[in-house]
Amino acid sequence: MLSRTADHLFWMSRYIERAENLARLLDVTWQMSLVPQSLEAANQNWNAIIALNSLEETYAKKYSEITAENVLRFMVSDADNFASIHSCLRMARENAHAVRGTITTEMWETLNATWLEAREKSFEQLLNAGISEFFEWVKMRSSLSRGTTLGTLLQDKAYHFIRLGTLLERADNTARILDVKYHVLRPHGDEGATDFYQWGALLRSVSAFEVYRKVYRDVITPERVAELLILREDMPRSLHFCMNGVVKNLDLIANRHSGETQRQAGLLHAKLHYARVEDILEQGLHEWLTDFMDHIYMLGDGISKDFLVPMAEAA
Amino acid sequence: MNFYNEMIDANDGVRAHYQGYDQWLKATPPERIARKRAEADLAFHRVGITFAVYGEEAGKERLIPFDIIPRIIPSAEWKSLQSGLRQRVKALNMFLHDIYHDQEILKAGKIPAEQILNNAQYRPVMKGVDVPGGIYAHIAGVDIVRAGAGEFYVLEDNLRVPSGVSYMLEDRKMMMRLFPELFAKHKVAPVHHYPDMLLEKLRAVAPQGVNDPTVVVMTPGAYNSAYFEHTFLAQQMGVELVEGRDLFVKDEVVYMQTTQGPQRVDVIYRRIDDDYMDPTVFRAESTLGVPGILKAYQAGNVTLANAIGTGVADDKSIYPYVPEMIRFYLGEEPKLNNVPTYMCRKPDDLKYVLDHLPELVVKEVHGAGGYGMLVGPAASKEQIEHFRQLLIAKPDGYIGQPTLALSNCPTFVEEGIAPRHLDLRPFVLSSGKCVNMVPGGLTRVALTKGSLVVNSSQGGGTKDTWVLED
Numbered sequence: 001m002l003s004r005t006a007d008h009l010f011w012m013s014r015y016i017e018r019a020e021n022l023a024r025l026l027d028v029t030w031q032m033s034l035v036p037q038s039l040e041a042a043n044q045n046w047n048a049i050i051a052l053n054s055l056e057e058t059y060a061k062k063y064s065e066i067t068a069e070n071v072l073r074f075m076v077s078d079a080d081n082f083a084s085i086h087s088c089l090r091m092a093r094e095n096a097h098a099v100r101g102t103i104t105t106e107m108w109e110t111l112n113a114t115w116l117e118a119r120e121k122s123f124e125q126l127l128n129a130g131i132s133e134f135f136e137w138v139k140m141r142s143s144l145s146r147g148t149t150l151g152t153l154l155q156d157k158a159y160h161f162i163r164l165g166t167l168l169e170r171a172d173n174t175a176r177i178l179d180v181k182y183h184v185l186r187p188h189g190d191e192g193a194t195d196f197y198q199w200g201a202l203l204r205s206v207s208a209f210e211v212y213r214k215v216y217r218d219v220i221t222p223e224r225v226a227e228l229l230i231l232r233e234d235m236p237r238s239l240h241f242c243m244n245g246v247v248k249n250l251d252l253i254a255n256r257h258s259g260e261t262q263r264q265a266g267l268l269h270a271k272l273h274y275a276r277v278e279d280i281l282e283q284g285l286h287e288w289l290t291d292f293m294d295h296i297y298m299l300g301d302g303i304s305k306d307f308l309v310p311m312a313e314a315a
Numbered sequence: 316m317n318f319y320n321e322m323i324d325a326n327d328g329v330r331a332h333y334q335g336y337d338q339w340l341k342a343t344p345p346e347r348i349a350r351k352r353a354e355a356d357l358a359f360h361r362v363g364i365t366f367a368v369y370g371e372e373a374g375k376e377r378l379i380p381f382d383i384i385p386r387i388i389p390s391a392e393w394k395s396l397q398s399g400l401r402q403r404v405k406a407l408n409m410f411l412h413d414i415y416h417d418q419e420i421l422k423a424g425k426i427p428a429e430q431i432l433n434n435a436q437y438r439p440v441m442k443g444v445d446v447p448g449g450i451y452a453h454i455a456g457v458d459i460v461r462a463g464a465g466e467f468y469v470l471e472d473n474l475r476v477p478s479g480v481s482y483m484l485e486d487r488k489m490m491m492r493l494f495p496e497l498f499a500k501h502k503v504a505p506v507h508h509y510p511d512m513l514l515e516k517l518r519a520v521a522p523q524g525v526n527d528p529t530v531v532v533m534t535p536g537a538y539n540s541a542y543f544e545h546t547f548l549a550q551q552m553g554v555e556l557v558e559g560r561d562l563f564v565k566d567e568v569v570y571m572q573t574t575q576g577p578q579r580v581d582v583i584y585r586r587i588d589d590d591y592m593d594p595t596v597f598r599a600e601s602t603l604g605v606p607g608i609l610k611a612y613q614a615g616n617v618t619l620a621n622a623i624g625t626g627v628a629d630d631k632s633i634y635p636y637v638p639e640m641i642r643f644y645l646g647e648e649p650k651l652n653n654v655p656t657y658m659c660r661k662p663d664d665l666k667y668v669l670d671h672l673p674e675l676v677v678k679e680v681h682g683a684g685g686y687g688m689l690v691g692p693a694a695s696k697e698q699i700e701h702f703r704q705l706l707i708a709k710p711d712g713y714i715g716q717p718t719l720a721l722s723n724c725p726t727f728v729e730e731g732i733a734p735r736h737l738d739l740r741p742f743v744l745s746s747g748k749c750v751n752m753v754p755g756g757l758t759r760v761a762l763t764k765g766s767l768v769v770n771s772s773q774g775g776g777t778k779d780t781w782v783l784e785d
């Protein structure tokens with residue numbers, strides 16, 4: 001497969017996954033803001049979304065204060081914000097456009113139609129129709145895109161690069177959500193009563209609320225939330241699940257330069273495979289997650305150098 | 316002017332080969348037709364069968380309008396067209412081989428040598444280069460029109476990177492999807508094997524000694540007006556779609572950069588003009604091409620389709636000589652008519668053209684895509700005067716032709732069904748001694764009332780083209 005093709009496939013799937021996770025996070029934050037809470041707590045939640053994506057500067061250029069509507073507008077429809085859902089869907093479509101001969105017609109039509117439809121929706125229209133409906137739509141379009149990929153694409157290298165993009169992005173996004181929310185909810189370690197609604201919202205943002213119930217059949221505790229989202233390997237949005245897939249797909253595309261990247265992925269995977277949640281919390285969740293996200297970033301970099309934009313061997 | 320109507324004869328009767336369609340059209344409720352037309356529009360949008368228009372906002376894409384009334388060609392008519400096309404393309408390939416080798420036709424005085432050798436499209440770098448099978452124009456798109464009395468003319472030969480074949484295939488797919496019942500009633504010759512035929516031709520012209528050649532399609536990129544077609548053909552043939560930046564040359568061999576390292580490339584179906592192929596030889600500023608690819612090509616390590624330097628044979632200043640080429644190389648009389656052409660570089664012809672501007676079509680010699688042309692009968696006084704100045708300033712840059720009464724065909728337009736002018740572009744594939752084509756081709760239709768310009772860049776649409784089997 002052409003390196004450039006693999007690059008487009010990898011980023012196509014990352015952008016769809018990113019759009020979906022952003023929709024999940026915004027939806028939960030929006031729904032939570034409807035539950036009675038102090039203004040300070042509400043602002044903290046919206047602020048966290050900006051911080052999560054390190055967008056403080058870009059945001060400040062356009063908006064003077066943090067409000068629900070401002071943040072939603074910025075993260076949903078703002079074409080100038082490269083991290084908005086609007087931008088992610090556009091980038092997913094543009095990457096797909098560049099390789100539309102490699103992906104199946106169904107996949108291309110799904111992404112193209114998603115973008116064409118998203119482009120038509122103004123923020124005001126979305127707000128009037130109920131913004132949650134839009135978030136549902138984004139999730140459904142992402143599911144549809146994953147479904148057509150699974151249901152129509154030959155499982156060759158193209159498929160592995162797509163999966164690699166999806167899982168790497170998801171690992172990063174889940175880690176980010178957990179990091180920011182955990183920090184907001186337990187700023188001073190484990191003291192104080194936990195807020196059922198807030199923890200429930202965090203779980204819902206990664207479709208893990210019902211999973212939690214099924215797995216633990218007990219009240220929600222921060223430790224278990226961390227365990228579920230980090231270590232549980234049968235939970236499709238957990239870090240462990242994602243790294244299982246990253247290692248597997250990386251093995252399937254290996255070339256003679258990729259040994260070091262595979263080793264790094266294996267190490268990161270082992271860290272999850274043999275970890276105990278107590279140890280992670282003792283070390284400090286924030287520190288642990290920051291370290292994890294750094295490694296995910298390095299993995300992305302390694303994949304890029306080994307497969308996607310190799311130095312021309314002609315030179 | 317008298318126009319030949321493809322469907323209706325001079326006595327307002329429906330021509331025999333349109334009877335079946337006519338009955339169906341009359342029996343089908345207008346609401347169903349309207350619904351199907353909307354369905355087609357939606358489907359084309361979703362599939363993204365679009366083209367970019369130069370001069371409009373970058374990356375903006377438009378649909379080419381699709382009309383549901385097919386252009387139907389009876390079998391006998393197609394057979395005679397087909398044999399004329401074979402003859403013509405064969406002669407054009409022989410001409411190209413000749414002018415890059417012994418130049419017999421120039422020595423014989425059939426074409427003034429300076430017309431060829433001074434032509435900007437003549438590529439001296441190709442002199443003495445042997446290409447596999449002696450084929451230069453592997454893919455030719457020959458534009459054919461029908462005039463007032465029903466006779467066919469070749470309007471131009473496109474031998475560089477002719478496009479439109481994807482619309483031919485998608486139009487057929489759409490028609491079959493919308494109106495399967497029509498195909499149950501008519502014996503329409505299939506066209507969907509075009510990509511297989513193309514791949515077979517491309518494999519056949521691989522460099523000597525290569526048994527299982529790696530074929531690729533090369534595109535200038537996603538913003539090219541025909542990008543959809545490039546991806547379409549690559550996908551249909553199951554080969555890689557590459558850009559210049561995916562390729563590199565080492566020791567006169569072309570490789571593509573893959574996730575498993577460099578892989579050798581043997582045949583390149585390139586959809587990029589000569590000028591942009593190799594910055595070390597042609598335009599230095601081009602970033603679309605591959606440095607060193609011409610050397611690899613000259614060394615015979617890679618085949619380019621079409622060959623470098625085919626433009627000299629489809630240039631409008633050379634077009635008038637094609638009948639002479641057929642006589643010279645094949646010893647046959649041309650089966651297809653050429654449009655009488657006034658070469659403005661000749662003083663007598665120039666005088667005639669200047670005196671008859673309101674009746675004539677004037678074309679830029681190197682122009683394409685319906686840009687840079689004057690259609691006398693449809694032009695304003697200012698436009699005519701503008702062209703007069705252009706002609707006087709640079710006579711050898713233009714040719715003049717009588718305005719052909721392009722045939723028309725009933726077409727869905729805003730006010731209902733009305734006749735619109737059309738042409739036909741068959742795609743002729745050559746390798747070695749074989750010249751093949753799928754029945755029919757792309758029918759383009761000018762949707763503006765009275766317009767004789769069918770190019771999609773000028774608002775033209777397309778129709779499915781049916782060749783009926785006996």
